[in-house]
Amino acid sequence: MAKIISGKEVSAAVREQIRKECDELKAKGIAPGLAVIIVGDDPASRVYVNNKKKACADVGFVSEEYALGADTTQEELLGLIRELNNKKEINGILCQLPLPAHLDEKAVINAISPLKDVDAFHPSNVGGIMIGDYNFLPCTPAGVMEMLHSENIDITGKNCVVIGRSNIVGKPMAMLMLHENATVTICHSRTQDLKGICSKADVLVAAVGRPKFVTADMVKEGAVVLDVGINRDENGKLCGDVDFESVEPKASYITPVPGGVGPMTIAMLMKNTLKAAKIQNDIR
Numbered sequence: 001m002a003k004i005i006s007g008k009e010v011s012a013a014v015r016e017q018i019r020k021e022c023d024e025l026k027a028k029g030i031a032p033g034l035a036v037i038i039v040g041d042d043p044a045s046r047v048y049v050n051n052k053k054k055a056c057a058d059v060g061f062v063s064e065e066y067a068l069g070a071d072t073t074q075e076e077l078l079g080l081i082r083e084l085n086n087k088k089e090i091n092g093i094l095c096q097l098p099l100p101a102h103l104d105e106k107a108v109i110n111a112i113s114p115l116k117d118v119d120a121f122h123p124s125n126v127g128g129i130m131i132g133d134y135n136f137l138p139c140t141p142a143g144v145m146e147m148l149h150s151e152n153i154d155i156t157g158k159n160c161v162v163i164g165r166s167n168i169v170g171k172p173m174a175m176l177m178l179h180e181n182a183t184v185t186i187c188h189s190r191t192q193d194l195k196g197i198c199s200k201a202d203v204l205v206a207a208v209g210r211p212k213f214v215t216a217d218m219v220k221e222g223a224v225v226l227d228v229g230i231n232r233d234e235n236g237k238l239c240g241d242v243d244f245e246s247v248e249p250k251a252s253y254i255t256p257v258p259g260g261v262g263p264m265t266i267a268m269l270m271k272n273t274l275k276a277a278k279i280q281n282d283i284r
């Protein structure tokens, strides 16, 4: 039987710390502010944006929502970002992805000031992560690491396998694990013998975006299993990339969906926004 690492509990502790530090900043006349941009009406994005705004209110940050129509032009969006880059009350800027197909995601990410890029998506922040010199850690991978730390799981020398090679999760996830001295393998849709590689993992991170993709036969006895997926199963019920029911009895630790990595991602976004406010006000 695995120990379940609750993202709800771990993220609550992180948020509590942020709330305290936010109060200290407010005493100095500084109110951390996050701008959240959403373009179009993707229902999942709407839920994520609402949760991010709620989290801001919970820790005491100011949040501003910019809900733009699906027909917004690239120029309009870039104009808004330029405005927010210069707005003193705003410390962090987040543009919810994916964007409608006619918009150039790369150009949008590039337009956000790296000092306000609380997603850590800007190439200069991504580069910083590669060499271990950064202000902001990418939220989802940082949330996964925080869950490992909460249980004092030392990954030094361990065989860590990440399934998924996205810029947002898979690649930075591998880098953060490497920084903690793990031996890291990234698997993806072209990987040969996926099952063989996964079943040797001491720590397995699933970030594929396919419901219940990781089954018990892919998991080593006693492995730590971290599930980044947020999917709907055949009955429309929220589920992860891991087949929780079959994998849980084999794992030593496992994260649930919902209530696992999801809340951690948002807590890390709050952490980055707090840091952005400190940097922009010359507080270390």
Ligand code: GUN
Residues within 6 Å of the ligand: 094, 095, 096, 097, 098, 119, 139, 140, 168, 265
């Ligand atoms: N879409 C899915 N995950 C994320 C995220 O972490 N940040 C942004 N900006 N968009 C997303």
